[in-house]
Amino acid sequence: MSLHHTPVDLLALSQSLPRAWASTVVDRPAGVNLKVLRMSEDAYPAEVHDFAEALLVLEGCMRLDVDGCIIEVHAGQVLTVPPGVPHAVAPGSHGSLVIIDPLSPTCF
Numbered sequence: 828m829s830l831h832h833t834p835v836d837l838l839a840l841s842q843s844l845p846r847a848w849a850s851t852v853v854d855r856p857a858g859v860n861l862k863v864l865r866m867s868e869d870a871y872p873a874e875v876h877d878f879a880e881a882l883l884v885l886e887g888c889m890r891l892d893v894d895g896c897i898i899e900v901h902a903g904q905v906l907t908v909p910p911g912v913p914h915a916v917a918p919g920s921h922g923s924l925v926i927i928d929p930l931s932p933t934c935f
Contacts, residue, residue, distance in 0.1 A: 837885055841865045841923035848916075850926055862926040871916035880928045881907045887922015891915070 835853055840863055844851060847867035854861045866889060873892075882889060883905040891898045891906065892915045900906045902922065908914050 837863050837925060838923050841885070855930060858930055859927050860930055862928070864924050864926065866916070866920040866922050866924055868919055868921055870918045871920075873913050873915035875913045876908075876910060876928070878910050878929050879907055880926060881905055883925040883927065885923040885925060887920070889920045889922070889924055890917040892917045 832854070837853065840851070840853065842865060844863075844865050847865050847869065848871050850862040850864040852860050852862050863885075866887060882891070882900060884900045884902050886902045888902070889900045889906075891900060891908075893908075893912060897917050898906065
């Protein structure tokens with residue numbers, strides 16, 4: 828078996844991104860998007876998806892607002908937001924985040 832890629836330093840990649848909360852696709856393994864982004868202390872507006880979304884904090888802390896309840900996700904922790912659940916990022920988040928979500932039909 829051979830690998831087709833070299834290792835990706837997700838922390839370095841997230842820190843090099845020009846804007847916070849703007850994700851970039853790292854790879855598309857097993858029918859999913861593997862994205863990384865840099866968080867900031869600023870809030871991010873609510874969104875809702877028709878798919879489950881896994882949020883993996885690489886470093887720092889993400890403060891997710893779900894129905895007015897703040898859930899803190901710390902480095903090394905992952906939270907899966909079910910389809911149809913509105914969620915927003917509360918102020919005070921920081922660090923690097925990996926997002927795992929399904930490929931859209933246009934990506935196949």
